[in-house]
Amino acid sequence: MPARQLDYDIIIVGGGLVGAGLACALADLQSGDSKLRIAIIEAVPFRDAAQPSYDDRNIALSQASYRIFQTLGLWQDMIDAATPIESIYVSNRGHFGAVRLHAKDLGVNALGFVAQTRAIGAAFKRRIEQRDNVKLICPASITALEIHNDHADITLKQGQHCSRLSCSLLVGADGAKSKTRELLGIATQTHDHGQSAIVANITPQKPHNNIAYERFTDSGPLALLPMSEQRCALVYSVWHNEVEGMLNLSDEAFLAQLSERFGDRLGKLVKVGQRSSYPLALSRADRTLAKRAVLIGNAAHSLHPVAGQGFNLGVRDIAALAETISDALKENLDIGNDASLGTFRRWRRGDQQRIINFTEGLVSVFSNPLAAVSLLRNLGLVAVDLFPPVKRLLARQTMGIAGKQPRLARGIALNSEGS
Ligand SMILES: Cc1cc2nc3c(=O)[nH]c(=O)nc-3n(C[C@H](O)[C@H](O)[C@H](O)COP(=O)(O)OP(=O)(O)OC[C@H]3O[C@@H](n4cnc5c(N)ncnc54)[C@H](O)[C@@H]3O)c2cc1C
Numbered sequence: 001m002p003a004r005q006l007d008y009d010i011i012i013v014g015g016g017l018v019g020a021g022l023a024c025a026l027a028d029l030q031s032g033d034s035k036l037r038i039a040i041i042e043a044v045p046f047r048d049a050a051q052p053s054y055d056d057r058n059i060a061l062s063q064a065s066y067r068i069f070q071t072l073g074l075w076q077d078m079i080d081a082a083t084p085i086e087s088i089y090v091s092n093r094g095h096f097g098a099v100r101l102h103a104k105d106l107g108v109n110a111l112g113f114v115a116q117t118r119a120i121g122a123a124f125k126r127r128i129e130q131r132d133n134v135k136l137i138c139p140a141s142i143t144a145l146e147i148h149n150d151h152a153d154i155t156l157k158q159g160q161h162c163s164r165l166s167c168s169l170l171v172g173a174d175g176a177k178s179k180t181r182e183l184l185g186i187a188t189q190t191h192d193h194g195q196s197a198i199v200a201n202i203t204p205q206k207p208h209n210n211i212a213y214e215r216f217t218d219s220g221p222l223a224l225l226p227m228s229e230q231r232c233a234l235v236y237s238v239w240h241n242e243v244e245g246m247l248n249l250s251d252e253a254f255l256a257q258l259s260e261r262f263g264d265r266l267g268k269l270v271k272v273g274q275r276s277s278y279p280l281a282l283s284r285a286d287r288t289l290a291k292r293a294v295l296i297g298n299a300a301h302s303l304h305p306v307a308g309q310g311f312n313l314g315v316r317d318i319a320a321l322a323e324t325i326s327d328a329l330k331e332n333l334d335i336g337n338d339a340s341l342g343t344f345r346r347w348r349r350g351d352q353q354r355i356i357n358f359t360e361g362l363v364s365v366f367s368n369p370l371a372a373v374s375l376l377r378n379l380g381l382v383a384v385d386l387f388p389p390v391k392r393l394l395a396r397q398t399m400g401i402a403g404k405q406p407r408l409a410r411g412i413a414l415n416s417e418g419s
Pocket of ligand 1: 015
């Protein structure tokens with residue numbers, strides 16, 4: 001009996017930054033005589049105000065993410081919206097000790113870039129619209145799934161209408177509250193940091209000179225990232241009970257409080273744009289793999305934004321999964337085969353664990369009020385700054401280039417001969 005024709009090779013649930021990014025990375029892969037057939041199921045339209053992934057936030061893209069987007073030919077669509085980070089300055093409010101990282105010392109054009117999530121999403125959307133083999137099904141939500149030996153069936157709901165679709169491989173990229181993860185019966189471990197991030201655009205008196213500032217304060221970390229028009233993107237972690245008060249302050253009072261915590265490195269902080277807040281928690285799936293299914297991005301791991309690593313980790317998930325699928329296709333293997341997916345999981349586990357440890361370590365060490373811990377962290381900042389190998393390690397971590405790099409991060413296109 002001929003094998004049943006499946007509706008799609010891959011169904012990606014969640015068309016946020018990571019799901020849409022994966023579709024772009026897979027869109028040009030060849031499966032036999034035709035391109036891979038990909039569907040993206042997304043609950044909220046791209047330009048809707050309620051879209052959780054593409055809002056006014058500005059996020060830091062690592063050097064590795066930049067290289068991956070460059071290899072995929074997406075960077076040219078993002079470059080106008082991206083500001084290079086040439087230096088990073090890490091300090092601890094009210095204490096000695098600081099770490100400085102400079103792109104030129106590390107032989108790179110930039111340590112990373114700051115870009116608006118909306119602009120990244122627009123670049124993904126343009127690419128998806130240009131590819132006939134990628135279908136965006138939106139607004140639609142996954143409501144049920146069945147995993148079989150050789151395929152997965154999903155049920156999706158569009159308004160009042162329910163339908164079923166089949167695929168070889170199902171990818172859950174539907175964020176921290178992933179329905180796909182729940183339907184696969186995968187539990188998560190969550191640690192509420194007791195904090196929320198307040199984000200806003202800030203205009204300082206002095207030019208930012210493309211420096212990203214990371215400052216640890218008694219309430220938590222505060223980052224000011226360089227943006228276009230000499231503005232800075234603020235990510236300010238505060239305890240949950242402070243959020244309402246901070247959001248309701250007048251602009252003058254908010255800027256005065258921010259200046260008091262940040263210091264005067266950028267001169268007076270003269271203007272603040274619209275403020276919004278995001279609750280912060282670490283959540284991590286117990287498993288990122290099931291038969292015929294894999295979880296990536298926030299569905300697999302959602303991090304505190306202190307080190308600007310969440311999406312960057314997701315971009316490396318994208319690059320590694322696309323490489324795994326490309327390798328399976330070149331060997332004429334079923335793309336949902338257990339061995340390939342197992343290799344993908346083992347590869348990603350190390351990077352995911354390292355970044356979670358790094359991020360959580362920063363949050364706990366720098367939020368600890370004990371005097372001894374405070375002394376140690378200051379000595380730590382001095383040691384890191386003075387000891388080049390440790391500093392290089394920190395830089396590699398920040399740039400996302402520690403550990404095994406996917407081909408896309410090394411500038412090698414997945415469909416190129418011999419890749
Ligand atoms: C304040 C803040 C600052 C940050 N700064 C940085 C930074 O500087 N650098 C960095 O790398 N990261 C940063 N991050 C993290 C980054 O925003 C996330 O890692 C990234 O958005 C994760 O993308 P995702 O696509 O995995 O998940 P999401 O962005 O949550 O997207 C999930 C998508 O799935 C859709 N969806 C949900 N449920 C369903 C369903 N049942 N069916 C269909 N679709 C569904 C949603 O509508 C959404 O579009 C920051 C986060 C915060 C909160």
